[in-house]
Amino acid sequence: MRVMSQMAMVMNLDKCIGCHTCSVTCKQVWTNRSGAEHVWFNNVETRPGQGYPRTYEDQEKWKGGWTLTKRGRLKLKAGGRLKNLMTIFAAPNMPGIKDYYEPWTYDYDNLTTAPAQKHMPVARPKSLLTGQDTKITWSSNWDDDLAGSTQNTHNDPILKQVGDKIKFEYEQTFMFYLPRICEHCLNPSCVSSCPTGAIYKREEDGIVLVDQDRCRGWRQCVGGCPYKKMYFNHKTGKVEKCTFCYPRIEIGQPTICSETCVGRLRYLGLMLYDADKVLEAASTTDEHGLYEAQRNVFLDPRDPEVIREARLAGIPDDWVEAAQRSPIWALINEFKVALPLHPEYRTMPMVWYIPPLSPVVDAVGETGEDPEHQGNLFAAIDKLRIPIEYLAGLFTAGDTVPVDRVLRKLAAMRSYMRDINMGREPDESIAASVGMTGQQVQDMYRLLAIAKYEERYVIPAAHYEDAHKLENIATECSLDVEGGPGMGGMGGMDDSFGSDPGGGGPDVPGRPEGVRINLLNWNGQGTPTGLFPGTPPATGGTP
Amino acid sequence: MNNGWEVFLWLIFPYICLTVFVLGHIWRYRYDKFGWTSRSSQMYESSILRWANPMFHFGILAVFLGHVMGLGIPKTWTDAVGISDGAYHFMAISVGAVAGVFTIVGFIGLLYRRRFTKAVMGATTVMDKIMYLVLGIVIVGGLVNTASGVVGHYNYREGVSVWFRSIFYFNPQPELMVGAPLSFQFHAIAAIALFALWPFTRLVHVFTAPVGYLFRPYVLYRSRDAHEGSRAHRRGWDKVDTIPRRPK
Ligand code: SF4
Numbered sequence A: 001m002r003v004m005s006q007m008a009m010v011m012n013l014d015k016c017i018g019c020h021t022c023s024v025t026c027k028q029v030w031t032n033r034s035g036a037e038h039v040w041f042n043n044v045e046t047r048p049g050q051g052y053p054r055t056y057e058d059q060e061k062w063k064g065g066w067t068l069t070k071r072g073r074l075k076l077k078a079g080g081r082l083k084n085l086m087t088i089f090a091a092p093n094m095p096g097i098k099d100y101y102e103p104w105t106y107d108y109d110n111l112t113t114a115p116a117q118k119h120m121p122v123a124r125p126k127s128l129l130t131g132q133d134t135k136i137t138w139s140s141n142w143d144d145d146l147a148g149s150t151q152n153t154h155n156d157p158i159l160k161q162v163g164d165k166i167k168f169e170y171e172q173t174f175m176f177y178l179p180r181i182c183e184h185c186l187n188p189s190c191v192s193s194c195p196t197g198a199i200y201k202r203e204e205d206g207i208v209l210v211d212q213d214r215c216r217g218w219r220q221c222v223g224g225c226p227y228k229k230m231y232f233n234h235k236t237g238k239v240e241k242c243t244f245c246y247p248r249i250e251i252g253q254p255t256i257c258s259e260t261c262v263g264r265l266r267y268l269g270l271m272l273y274d275a276d277k278v279l280e281a282a283s284t285t286d287e288h289g290l291y292e293a294q295r296n297v298f299l300d301p302r303d304p305e306v307i308r309e310a311r312l313a314g315i316p317d318d319w320v321e322a323a324q325r326s327p328i329w330a331l332i333n334e335f336k337v338a339l340p341l342h343p344e345y346r347t348m349p350m351v352w353y354i355p356p357l358s359p360v361v362d363a364v365g366e367t368g369e370d371p372e373h374q375g376n377l378f379a380a381i382d383k384l385r386i387p388i389e390y391l392a393g394l395f396t397a398g399d400t401v402p403v404d405r406v407l408r409k410l411a412a413m414r415s416y417m418r419d420i421n422m423g424r425e426p427d428e429s430i431a432a433s434v435g436m437t438g439q440q441v442q443d444m445y446r447l448l449a450i451a452k453y454e455e456r457y458v459i460p461a462a463h464y465e466d467a468h469k470l471e472n473i474a475t476e477c478s479l480d481v482e483g484g485p486g487m488g489g490m491g492g493m494d495d496s497f498g499s500d501p502g503g504g505g506p507d508v509p510g511r512p513e514g515v516r517i518n519l520l521n522w523n524g525q526g527t528p529t530g531l532f533p534g535t536p537p538a539t540g541g542t543p
Numbered sequence B: 001m002n003n004g005w006e007v008f009l010w011l012i013f014p015y016i017c018l019t020v021f022v023l024g025h026i027w028r029y030r031y032d033k034f035g036w037t038s039r040s041s042q043m044y045e046s047s048i049l050r051w052a053n054p055m056f057h058f059g060i061l062a063v064f065l066g067h068v069m070g071l072g073i074p075k076t077w078t079d080a081v082g083i084s085d086g087a088y089h090f091m092a093i094s095v096g097a098v099a100g101v102f103t104i105v106g107f108i109g110l111l112y113r114r115r116f117t118k119a120v121m122g123a124t125t126v127m128d129k130i131m132y133l134v135l136g137i138v139i140v141g142g143l144v145n146t147a148s149g150v151v152g153h154y155n156y157r158e159g160v161s162v163w164f165r166s167i168f169y170f171n172p173q174p175e176l177m178v179g180a181p182l183s184f185q186f187h188a189i190a191a192i193a194l195f196a197l198w199p200f201t202r203l204v205h206v207f208t209a210p211v212g213y214l215f216r217p218y219v220l221y222r223s224r225d226a227h228e229g230s231r232a233h234r235r236g237w238d239k240v241d242t243i244p245r246r247p248k
């Protein structure tokens, strides 16, 4: 057993209102630069729909992720290592800018500088690639809310699998939103397709990052990621990806998309997993088995043996404790309502989804029946094969059984809680019909519906004290760098600024060892731990 | 022996350019790792790139190997293993011609898309243009030399090649180049100039060709601490959380 920890996310799709706040705040924080116009670390897709970039899920076309060889071994779908290097001069599976969209701006200047004339001056769209006039024909969410669905939606690769049975007529269709970020996979095919080795998974929290200093712009990872969450910056010539807002995560704050989510539907927490079992799980022969296989890679953070092994692997105790409180663990392995997105890509994704019950509820509502009655909902789940097959195409490689089970749980929770809300005696048989107790249903309700901030986000802060120890024994001479002596990271700043008195001198009372105060990161609430001598050390400070 | 010009061209100029080449790369690697990329424009245009770019690159790789042989291996060695002059030349010229044609056709394709795809043209820097010009001159010059090898009598392996090696022995023999045909002189000067430009262009990507990929594990892990804690940060890449301190 080799215990590793992973920051993970779950999104509760029923609550997504498709407002794109997450995409916008993410873009403001990370990619509002030229060259990154088409880069949406977070995007929200209307499903059914083609997704972004268009039809990215069609792996016969884009060749992302992994596949099994005839002998049952895992292999990059784009081909082996030699092929990767031989195709380096023209990355074979890389989307062009047109598969995203041609970035544009408007000629706003014209509004103020146009000479007096009979007609109102207009701001014409200009391509940001060529500077010329352009026609806007597509963008990151052009097909929002099924816009243009009669022309576009039949290109949805998942719909094609289901068999094109859906008619895009207003009354007959169903729709939901799918917010997507990088999956920070346990078996990331982006990392594996990078010829240079510039992409890596962080040992501590599993966040997948691109070393911008080492990326050489070979572009193979763009095709290699089946979720198309590797983006080529056309100005810098380097590849960028979702960072899981690691600077925020390191100080215990949620990612910006989670923090600003209007529907409050995102959950963040740690998962412990057995790194030795990842490859085997990803090689599961039957695609339908991949969901279970991945669930079995996760380790129960309350199991004493796991705790012991985690300690041996150097995972701090407060992290193990955070893993025990992790909402992700609860949603994936206790309530079992969260499902992975496209497990069939075999990358072992770590952003999971609670499939939406809303298509079912809506369908019942339209019939005039009570959409909170368990019987009606269950009957509708049995009947609404197309939405359910569609969801299965997204979350379980087409296996409708787990999707069915999850939707039944959600339906049961709805009916069970309705009784309580109406002041009636709860009907335990409802809970029992989905194999839960009333208490479990209520716990699940608390996590899903009440969704308190502290319960949605359980993020242990990173351990900086180790980093500082390393800093002190740095082997590289700190004189020989740009920004060395006299330049300092904070150019011209007094030496004592920000220096750490924590160690104390012979006659200076020091703070407990390893505690370092940095007001730049202080969120302004309360007194930062350890600011004054004598206060107990920061919680993150002592393992 | 020589007049000043010749000494400059075949002795001083090569050493200046090689020095710039070496120091330039060290400087660039140290201070501009972020700029060290092939700066691909595949995103803008891929239908021409799809054939032209591999053609050019595989062609130029073969040309490079040809130069390693032609310039690097003394004639006496091939004589010693019994390869006749005729056989050597036949091979060099035929293989060289095929590689050269690949290179030039690919190069023209790349130039064409660069010039006539607006987005690609827009992403072209001044340095790119200078580099393309010099590289083009070098390639054309090389092709002319190969072609002239069919009819001409000059054996570069007794002239240019010896001179080339003499530079690296630090025992330069500029007089050897004086006797070389004009087209060879021209090709050599252009190539030397290209080496001086090299570290300041996107050509640097050649030196990070990712052969290590064949041998590394598929999934890479890196520790946050090891990476960020022990290394001094470059200006502009300072961490947010800590303020770099002076050495105690
Ligand atoms: S989803 Fe993220 S971690 Fe997974 S392959 Fe794509 S870029 Fe890599």
Ligand code: SF4
Pocket (backbone or CB within 6 Å): A015, A016, A017, A018, A019, A020, A021, A022, A023, A044, A177, A179, A260, A261, A262, A263, A264, A265
């Ligand atoms: S902010 Fe939340 S509710 Fe709005 S689109 Fe994003 S995930 Fe959905």
